[in-house]
Amino acid sequence: MRKLLQKAGLRLTLPRRLVMKTLEEMRAPMTAQEIYHHISQVDLASVYRTLHLFCRLGLVYKESHGEETRFYVAYSPHHHITCRECGQTECVPCNHILKTIKGFSDIEHQFILTGLCQKCHH
Amino acid sequence: MRKLLQKAGLRLTLPRRLVMKTLEEMRAPMTAQEIYHHISQVDLASVYRTLHLFCRLGLVYKESHGEETRFYVAYSPHHHITCRECGQTECVPCNHILKTIKGFSDIEHQFILTGLCQKCHH
DNA sequence: GTCTTATTGCGAACAATTTGCAATAATGCT
DNA sequence: AGCATTATTGCAAATTGTTCGCAATAAGAC
Numbered sequence: 639m640r641k642l643l644q645k646a647g648l649r650l651t652l653p654r655r656l657v658m659k660t661l662e663e664m665r666a667p668m669t670a671q672e673i674y675h676h677i678s679q680v681d682l683a684s685v686y687r688t689l690h691l692f693c694r695l696g697l698v699y700k701e702s703h704g705e706e707t708r709f710y711v712a713y714s715p716h717h718h719i720t721c722r723e724c725g726q727t728e729c730v731p732c733n734h735i736l737k738t739i740k741g742f743s744d745i746e747h748q749f750i751l752t753g754l755c756q757k758c759h760h
Numbered sequence: 761m762r763k764l765l766q767k768a769g770l771r772l773t774l775p776r777r778l779v780m781k782t783l784e785e786m787r788a789p790m791t792a793q794e795i796y797h798h799i800s801q802v803d804l805a806s807v808y809r810t811l812h813l814f815c816r817l818g819l820v821y822k823e824s825h826g827e828e829t830r831f832y833v834a835y836s837p838h839h840h841i842t843c844r845e846c847g848q849t850e851c852v853p854c855n856h857i858l859k860t861i862k863g864f865s866d867i868e869h870q871f872i873l874t875g876l877c878q879k880c881h882h
Numbered sequence: 883g884t885c886t887t888a889t890t891g892c893g894a895a896c897a898a899t900t901t902g903c904a905a906t907a908a909t910g911c912t
Numbered sequence: 913a914g915c916a917t918t919a920t921t922g923c924a925a926a927t928t929g930t931t932c933g934c935a936a937t938a939a940g941a942c
Contacts, residue, residue, distance in 0.1 A: 649908050649919060671898080681922045686899060702824035707898090771888060771939045793929080803891045808930060829929090 642695060653680040657688045658711070661698060667708035764817060775802040779810045780833070783820060789830035 639658065640650045656677045661668065664676070674685045689709050692698035700709050761780065762772045778799045783790065786798070796807045811831050814820035822831050 644909090647919080651908070651920060653921070669898095682898095683900075683923080684921060687920085766940085769888080773889060773939070775890070791929095804929095805892080805931075806890060809889085 639697065642697070646695075648691070653677075653684045654688050654691075656680055657685060658692070658697070661709065661711045665711075667701065667703065667710040669706050669708050673709070761819065764819070768817075770813070775799075775806045776810050776813075778802055779807060780814070780819070783831065783833045787833075789823065789825065789832040791828050791830050795831070 643650050643654070656679070657673055660673050660676050668676075670682070670685050670689055673689075674680070674682045677685070689698060689700070693700050693709070697711065698709050699712050700707060702708070765772050765776070778801070779795055782795050782798050790798075792804070792807050792811055795811075796802070796804045799807070811820060811822070815822050815831070819833065820831050821834050822829060824830070
């Protein structure tokens with residue numbers, strides 16, 4: 639990570655280290671605000687700036703879970719399924735569903751699943 | 761549509777007719793604001809209220825394309841692929857990819873694809 | 883046509899995210 | 913190590929997208 643930043647003339651700062659540390663520790667998709675509350679020592683604006691940077695560098699991925707935008711570090715290609723009731727999220731491994739779709743290149747995809755987990759299914 | 765509304769004690773009003781007409785004519789995912797600009801005779805708040813209602817009734821679907829939330833009328837189950845450069849959107853038919861995922865019920869999914877169309881791929 | 887009440891338009895309120903700018907701190911150089 | 917350069921931060925203000933309260937309006941039933 640330090641290398642990657644420095645190659646682009648960027649600096650490895652405390653906020654950047656803390657945001658990455660948080661995402662790696664939690665190993666779950668988090669909103670910018672959640673990350674901010676977890677750190678409580680870095681300004682919210684900086685959390686947003688850091689997340690944008692990380693996404694641009696491909697260090698972090700961003701997706702929408704219902705209403706909110708969540709960010710996460712991808713250890714391996716996978717998708718998430720979220721309980722619409724309690725928000726609990728699990729990973730669903732992805733087996734290279736897509737190779738090419740005619741007429742488009744450089745494809746990115748988000749496969750977002752929501753449902754009710756056993757606890758919430760009444 | 762009139763039937764469906766009346767069964768629930770709801771009325772078929774001008775805003776509702778216009779929002780649905782717009783979505784049906786455009787046959788593409790649109791943001792609330794786009795719909796609002798296309799109509800220009802209905803208040804933005806009413807467009808939002810109408811879209812929420814339609815989603816609740818299952819007449820309209822909602823998904824996130826990158827930063828924005830878009831709504832569309834589903835003529836048949838399908839997904840969308842959007843060019844990240846120019847925003848052009850096409851439909852990708854869906855062949856019931858998911859039946860059940862262990863531990864979750866009542867599953868809903870969004871398969872969001874973005875890429876570069878031929879015009880934008882340089 | 884009249885009555886009832888669901889619905890609208892308007893403006894204000896919110897929440898999430900972004901931006902401007904002076905102060906701060908990471909890196910490169912000596 | 914100390915200093916200079918400039919990327920980055922924190923703070924506050926601004927923006928954007930969406931929602932809400934409420935009096936005025938208009939669908940639908942009789």
